[in-house]
Amino acid sequence: MSALQFLGYKVMQMKYERNTGFESVKEPISLEPKMTTKINLEDNNINITLSVVVGSLEHKNIPFQVSCSIIGTFVYKTDEDTTKIGLDTLIRNNAVAILYPYVRAIIATLTTTSNEFPGYNMPTINVSKVLAQQDKKRV
Numbered sequence: 001m002s003a004l005q006f007l008g009y010k011v012m013q014m015k016y017e018r019n020t021g022f023e024s025v026k027e028p029i030s031l032e033p034k035m036t037t038k039i040n041l042e043d044n045n046i047n048i049t050l051s052v053v054v055g056s057l058e059h060k061n062i063p064f065q066v067s068c069s070i071i072g073t074f075v076y077k078t079d080e081d082t083t084k085i086g087l088d089t090l091i092r093n094n095a096v097a098i099l100y101p102y103v104r105a106i107i108a109t110l111t112t113t114s115n116e117f118p119g120y121n122m123p124t125i126n127v128s129k130v131l132a133q134q135d136k137k138r139v
Contacts (some may be wrong), residue, residue: 002091003081006098008074012049014068016110019056022063029062031055033107033122034131037096041087046074048091050099054107063117068106072099091107095128 002025023044038049049070055065074095083084104120 003077003085004094005075005077006095007071007075007101009070009099011106012069012071013051014110016064016066016114017057018064018114018116019059019062021057021060023060025061031062031120034050039091044076044078046076046087046091046095048072048074048095048099049097050103052103052122053074053120054111064111064114066107066110066120068103068110070099070102070106072102093128100125100127 006081022057033052033054036051040047040049051067051069051070053065053067056062058066072095074091076090081090102126108119108121111117
């Protein structure tokens with residue numbers, strides 16, 4: 001059994017918006033997902049909000065902006081953390097990584113069903129590495 005038990009997730013927000021100022025370009029469009037997390041701890045119950053924004057409405061070379069926020073519910077079982085990894089590491093390395101594929105699928109579905117541009121599949125990533133890099137950029 002794992003020290004971190006995933007109980008499920010709920011979609012809190014999902015939105016696709018076409019960029020009305022988009023001007024078609026011949027070069028490939030570069031989209032960089034921006035990810036944020038919010039962690040709420042109550043005893044051993046953990047709610048993690050994972051939010052992602054892809055695209056822009058401000059840049060003429062980006063056709064859309066799509067966003068999604070989900071809340072994942074987890075339980076930390078201290079007695080089953082035999083390796084003593086700790087809650088912070090489990091959240092950073094495991095919990096967010098568990099939620100990422102759900103957000104990835106939602107973003108892909110929203111962009112595919114726009115029926116105007118090709119669907120966008122967010123890249124598979126090392127979630128803890130990406131979050132660490134974003135933390136460094138904020139400092």
